[in-house]
Amino acid sequence: MSHIHPTALVDPAAELDASVTVGPYTVIGPHVKVGAGTTIGAHCVIEGHTTIGRDNRIFQFNSLGAIPQDKKYAGEPCELVIGDRNTIREFCTFNIGSPTGGAVTRIGNDNWIMAYVHLAHDCLVGNHTIFANNSQLAGHVVVDDWVILGGFTVVHQFVRIGAHAMTAMCSLLFADLPPFVMCQGQPAAARSMNFEGLRRRGFSPERIAAVKAMHKALYRDDLRLEQSMDRIRGLADKTPDAAPDVAMMLDFLRQVSPQRGIVR
The missing domain is CATH 1.20.1180 (Udp N-acetylglucosamine O-acyltransferase; Domain 2)
Incomplete structure (x- = not known):
């Protein structure tokens, strides 16, 4: 039984498990692989060397696997790798990696990613994170497990965020945020530890x-x-x-x- 809407454009070379659902007007490129049980909403564009795992829920109007916003990029076959059981809400943009940064943008498992989140090239995101609406990560950012980013958090390139850390709404990170720390401000300052979490x-x-x-x-x-x-x-x-x-x-x-x- 086909789960691909007749208006969707799926390249014949793409590798989609038979149980994958693809919504109307979505475009999927030739180097895309999608695992079992994943659902992809309407009007998404999934391109590049993108691998998506099992049981992900990808809502409408997402752009996944586009080339990095990096002037040095010259068409190299870099990757976007998304794990299992992630929820990706509307209007997110995840870019592939770049040759100078490991060549892969990677998202782990069981992440809850809300609308308008941007993951630039070579970001590495762990498991069980929550990114609230409009969280924006520049290139080469590392986010460890169980991190929570408040809405409109902006993270400078090459910043690392430790496990169980949390940012308040509209935080601006120019420095590394150690594990467990809660921060707030522009630039962000440490306020406490994430004890309730x-x-x-x-x-x-x-x-x-x-x-x-x-x-x-x-x-x-x-x-x-x-x-x-x-x-x-x-x-x-x-x-x-x-x-x-x-x-x-x-x-x-x-x-x-x-x-x-x-x-x-």
Whole structure:
């Protein structure tokens, strides 16, 4: 049984699972692959070397897999890779990667992406994220698991956002946002940690207490970054259950560029 609307234009070379649904007037190019159970709404354009996994819900009027907005791009076969069970609402634009940035834009699994979100070339997005309306990511941005971006958040190129971090509406990120941190402002400033989000995800009181101690070391005790990292390192011995959280924070901080720094 065909699930492709008769007005849709699907290139014969495209690889769509038999269970994929394609809405009216959608255009799908020759290098596109779509996994089982994915639904694609009306008036979408999916092009380039784009791979879409299983059980995604792609609403109407999306542009996925267009070439990067990069003047250096010269037609190289870069990719857009989208995982499984993502919801992509209306008017989103996801570009393929670029040769100078790893050549792939990648979105993981179980993400909730609202209307008018832009993912520029070479962005890497993890799992279980929420991007509210009009979140805009420039090129080479890395977003880890469970991140929440408030509406109209704008992220500068090459910025990294750590797991469980959260931005308020209209935040402007020029620096890396460490794991667990909640920020707000233009430019964004750290306000607190995402304690309520951690409770909802099943963090124990002991792990949350360790996150509070990390916040104190980073933002409240007037320490240099290296001193903060030394303080945070000792939390793993005091709270063994929080050792993976401590390791994740330290790994993130070790990769911070001195030129960019972290959100303060």
